[in-house]
Amino acid sequence: MAESGEALLETPLAGLHRRLGGRMVPFAGYAMPVHYPAGIMAEHLACRSGAALFDVSHMGQAELRGEGAAAALEALTPADVRGLKPGRQRYALFTTMTGGIFDDFMVANLGDRLFLVVNASRKEEDFALVEAALPAGVALRRLPDRALLAFQGPGAAAALAPSAPDLAALPFMGVAEARIAGVPVLASRSGYTGEDGFEISAPAEEAERLAEALLALPGAALAGLGARDSLRLEAGLCLYGNDIDETTSPVEAALTWTIGKRRRTEWDFPGAERVREELSSGPSRLRVGIKPEGRQPARGHTPIHAPGDGGAAIGEVTSGGFGPSLGGPMAMGYVARPHAGDGTALELMVRGRALPARVAPLPFTPHRYAR
Structure with a gap:
């Protein structure tokens, strides 16, 4: 969020959002649309049934160039960056020296350079972290002059196919340069909704x-931050600052799959000692899915207790809300490991009242990525 009295930044699509009735709210220092006249529920369901367009231009974009760029990045992450083939992208974590998560990010190999996308709320910290670790001959170039759009849903590829067949043919986590309606873009087949779709980087002025070209495609609808949040929560995907932060480890967060096989033999990434110990002995807590009984959702910071136990909390909700596709409330949070098994009964303390809930497998709504 912006500091009190500090002017909010705007994305290159701010005028379009206002023209189309977007309700603008502060988010990560930017004025961003939380929803449009159709509302969050309709926008969420449009993404699940057709294709929805999200403005994510507040995210940080950058290029890493030079001999040894991949090795330099590996000094900050447990991901296997050197093994990433050209035309491929990977989800990765920056880790701290104490094994916490500094941020999560996407890295793509474009052949002659690496392309990074980091969270809006952490981009200054992330870029400073990377720049401080670079050897001579490797340089980070920030890309503030580029917009980023997410075109998500089961109809996204078919809608794009006539104008951008190369993008529609990409495999999951593939990345390529192309043109859409004459606009040069860099697109990956990825997203943050659990659906098939694309994240599209383009010059800000275009x-x-x-x-407008994407919104003119069959079945396309505009969607805001509200639907993006309910979609990612149904898909069991973490939001930095809520579900992961510098106090959570990749093991606790159930993100051990981001640690490359080779990196597990070298153990030369920040925080490797803690990660190795937790992989061996198990962490004290784990991120789990939670399904409250009834219709009342439990929001972030809701304490979690064992049923009938008047003692200390065994965990806390980190994200919660209503799942339009799920048809009920959902949450994610951390619980002590003995309480982390699927089906385990829990009590969520909402406004002083204990609401029954159970640990539920993630994702709540099955992923439908292109395979």
Whole structure:
């Protein structure tokens, strides 16, 4: 969020959002649309049934160039960056020296350079972290002059196919340069909704033309931050600052799959000692899915207790809300390991009242990525 009295930044699509009735709210220092006139529920369901367009231009984009760029990045992450083939992208974590998660990010190999996308709320910290670790001959170039759009849903590829067949043919986590409606773009087949779709980087000055072209495609709808949040929570995907932060480890967060096989033999990434110990002995707590009984959702910071136990909390909800596709409330949070098994009964303390809930497998809604 912006500091009190500090002017909010705007993305290149701010004018389009206002023109189309977007309700603008502060988010990570930017004025961003939380929803449009159709509302969060309709926007969420449009993404699950057709294709929805999200403005994610507040995210940080950068290029890493030079001999040894991949090795330099590996000094900050347990991901296997050197093994990433050209035209492929990977989800990764920056880790701290104490084994916490500094941020999560995407890295793509474009052949002659690496392309990074980091969280809006952490981009200054992330870029400073990377720049401080670079050897001579490797340089980070920030890309503030680029917009980023997410075109998500089961109809996204078919809608794009006539104008951008190369993108529609990409495999999951593939990345390529192409043109959409004459606009040069860099697109990956990935997203943050659990659906098939694309994340599309384009020159800022062409962003509005690109957005209008995408919205003109069959079945396309505009969607805001509200639907993006309910979609990612149904998909069991973490939000930095809520579900993961510098106090959580990749093992606690159930993100051990981001640690490359080779990295597990070298143990030369920040925080490797803690990660190795937790992989061996198990962490004290784990991120789990939670399904409250009834209709009342439990929001972030809700204490979690064992049923009938008047003692200390065994965990805390980190994200919670209503799942439009799920048809009920859902949450994620951390619980002590003995209480982390699927089906384990829990009590959520909402406004002084204990609400029954159970540990539920993630994701709540099955992923439908292109395979």
